Amino acid sequence: MSGYGASNIVDRLHPESVRVYLITSELVRAVHRGLAIKSLKQGDDPEAARRHTAHLDGLDWDVILVRDKEFRARSTPSGKIILHTGCFDLLKTDEEIASIIAHEIGHIVARHSVERNLYRRSWFPSCLRHYLLQRS
Secondary structure: OOOOOHHHEOOOOOHHHHHHHHHHHHHHHHHHHHHHHHHHHOOOOHHHHHHHHHHHOOOOOEEEEEOOOOOOEEEOOOOEEEEEHHHHHOOOOHHHHHHHHHHHHHHHHOOHHHHHHHHHOOOOOHHHHHHHHHOO
């Protein structure tokens, strides 16, 4: 991960790494189930529902625990979630940790980084920026 030395990344077999991996795996499964159910309830034809979630296919979902005292979590469009160990100073239960990870998963599902990057490009027409950022 850019900006993080290998020595700062907590070993994947460390109990806290395993813990956040299991929490993340369950949340990702729930997202896929939930999106499928929502599509069926809304009466979307399967192809339309598929187009709305196609960006999730092939993501290499992963959570990386970084040794850092700062309370911080980030995500990348590729499905990577970076969680700092400083989060454990305030978050004690699996449910509390899940809330932070779920928030980051939400950014990935909603493609917030793509919207942010489009907005930042100076060549992108301002009338389209407004439209894209106001969509529901």
